[in-house]
Amino acid sequence: xxxxxxxxxxxxxxxxxxxxxxxxxxxxxxxxxxxxxxxxxxxxxxxxxxxxxxxxxxxxxxxxxxxxxxxxxxxxxxxxxxxxxxxxxxxxxxxxxxxxxxxxxxxxxxxxxxxxxxxxxxxxxxxxxxxxxxxxxxxxxxxxxxxxxxxxxxxxxxxxxxxxxxxxxxxxxxxxxxxxxxxxxxxxxxxxxxxxxxxxxxxxxxxxxxxxxxxxxxxxxxxxxxxxxxxxxxxxxxxxxxxxxxxxxxxxxxxxx
Amino acid sequence: xxxxxxxxxxxxxxxxxxxxxxxxxxxxxxxxxxxxxxxxxxxxxxxxxxxxxxxxxxxxxxxxxxxxxxxxxxxxxxxxxxxxxxxxxxxxxxxxxxxx
Numbered sequence: 001x002x003x004x005x006x007x008x009x010x011x012x013x014x015x016x017x018x019x020x021x022x023x024x025x026x027x028x029x030x031x032x033x034x035x036x037x038x039x040x041x042x043x044x045x046x047x048x049x050x051x052x053x054x055x056x057x058x059x060x061x062x063x064x065x066x067x068x069x070x071x072x073x074x075x076x077x078x079x080x081x082x083x084x085x086x087x088x089x090x091x092x093x094x095x096x097x098x099x100x101x102x103x104x105x106x107x108x109x110x111x112x113x114x115x116x117x118x119x120x121x122x123x124x125x126x127x128x129x130x131x132x133x134x135x136x137x138x139x140x141x142x143x144x145x146x147x148x149x150x151x152x153x154x155x156x157x158x159x160x161x162x163x164x165x166x167x168x169x170x171x172x173x174x175x176x177x178x179x180x181x182x183x184x185x186x187x188x189x190x191x192x193x194x195x196x197x198x199x200x201x202x203x204x205x206x207x208x209x210x211x212x213x214x215x216x217x218x219x220x221x222x223x224x225x226x227x228x229x230x231x232x233x234x235x236x237x238x239x240x241x242x243x244x245x246x247x248x249x250x251x252x253x254x255x256x257x
Numbered sequence: 258x259x260x261x262x263x264x265x266x267x268x269x270x271x272x273x274x275x276x277x278x279x280x281x282x283x284x285x286x287x288x289x290x291x292x293x294x295x296x297x298x299x300x301x302x303x304x305x306x307x308x309x310x311x312x313x314x315x316x317x318x319x320x321x322x323x324x325x326x327x328x329x330x331x332x333x334x335x336x337x338x339x340x341x342x343x344x345x346x347x348x349x350x351x352x353x354x355x356x357x
Contacts, residue, residue: 058345065342094345101347103289108296148293148348182294 001225003029004042006072006088008063013049013085016205021046023208024218026225034066044081044224045072047088049141049203059102059144060090069095081125081224082197086142089189089199098192098199099157100149102142106182110143114213115180117188117202118168121161124191126198129222135172136165136216138202140180140188145201147183147190157190165189165200280328283335284354287344288319319349328357 005017014031021029029046032039039045052063063069069091076082076097084092092098105111119127119134130136149157157163165188169178174186181201189200204217289295295317302316322343324335335353344351 057343061342061345093347099347101345103293103348104296106294106296108300146294150292150347182296 001027001043002041003027003044003046004032004039005029005046005048006034006068007031007048008034008050008052008066008091010052010054011048011050011087013087013203013205016203017046017048017085020205020208020217020221024221024225027221032068034063034068037067037071039068039071039075039080042075044083045075047072047082047084047091048205049086049088052087052091055087055144058090058094059087060092060094063087063091064094073097076192076197079194079196083126083220083224084197084199085203085205086140086145086201089201090144092197092199097197098190099153100147100190102144102201103146103148104144105142105146105180110141111145111180112139112141113180114139114207115188115202116168116170116172116178117165117200118172118174120163120166124164124195124198124223126189126191126220126223127164128226129219133172134219135168135170136202136204136207136219137214138204138207138217139214140202141206142181142201145181145183147181147187147201149184154185156193157187160193162190162193163187164191164198165202280357281326281330282356283324283326283330284356285322285324285335285339285343285351286319286354287322287339287349287351289317289349291317293348 003021005014007014018029018031021027052060056062072082073095082097090102093101114137117136117138119130119132119136122128122130122132166174166186167179167183167188168174179186188202189198191198204220206212207214207217209215297318298316301318302313305313339351339353340346
């Protein structure tokens with residue numbers, strides 16, 4: 001599976017993504033410059049983190065109009081797998097490939113720390129190497145990571161099972177204290193309605209080596225290699241999507257990796 | 258860059274803009290939608306209270322973008338750009354004021 005890692009001026013997680021993907025059996029990755037206009041020969045696209053165009057105007061606002069983004073739009077429309085990490089998530093939202101927007105963190109601070117996210121659905125192209133309820137220890141590093149969408153959009157995300165990751169505490173509880181940036185409903189990652197575009201604020205590529213403190217991020221990349229929505233047992237009713245903060249979350253389940 | 262006749266005023270815009278004869282200035286004001294959390298505004302309001310300005314209500318922080326344009330500029334295009342580039346309709350509203 002050949003991954004394109006898009007490079008914008010100001011991208012700074014592109015090398016990490018290349019390093020991780022090229023180390024995964026069955027995967028290879030190459031850079032694609034933002035002024036290129038073709039993605040031919042690639043099976044999947046990674047829009048990496050960083051500060052494209054210095055975050056001028058809004059995060060991702062200018063990168064969205066780079067020539068390669070038209071190719072990414074076409075690639076996604078044709079059902080190709082696209083994953084946007086951090087600034088990549090912001091760019092995908094600005095592009096309209098994902099609903100909502102990322103705004104300034106609730107506490108105004110740039111937040112750089114390991115956090116826990118809970119997998120909300122395992123039967124997706126991006127999480128099928130995990131289980132619903134799996135807790136992943138992955139770092140975040142952002143100043144504008146507060147996910148915002150209006151109530152109607154949030155409702156749609158919920159109905160269509162598009163929320164794939166939520167910030168949780170170490171017990172898997174979706175609490176306000178575990179929300180590092182004020183994201184609505186603790187949302188850390190969503191997919192599009194068609195299920196082939198995924199954006200997340202945490203950096204899985206920074207959690208793929210024991211030297212970095214966690215290898216939980218591998219689950220995301222491994223899922224992509226395993227193919228879309230590998231057949232699994234039906235999800236246990238009541239698991240995941242515990243939006244109501246008073247709802248008891250499922251017990252943590254060990255990652256499949 | 259061309260030679261400029263004495264007495265002709267040229268406005269120099271930012272480094273990547275270009276020299277144009279001053280005729281119209283459009284000011285695009287972009288504000289966060291009321292429904293969007295504005296922590297900058299909240300922090301600014303707190304600072305105002307700290308400095309002795311009492312009874313401060315909601316404070317919201319947005320941005321203002323000044324654009325030099327020639328006379329007869331395409332206003333519909335400007336609106337399109339304000340909507341698609343200068344603001345994000347999911348979280349922001351914009352207004353355009355054109356000063357001739």
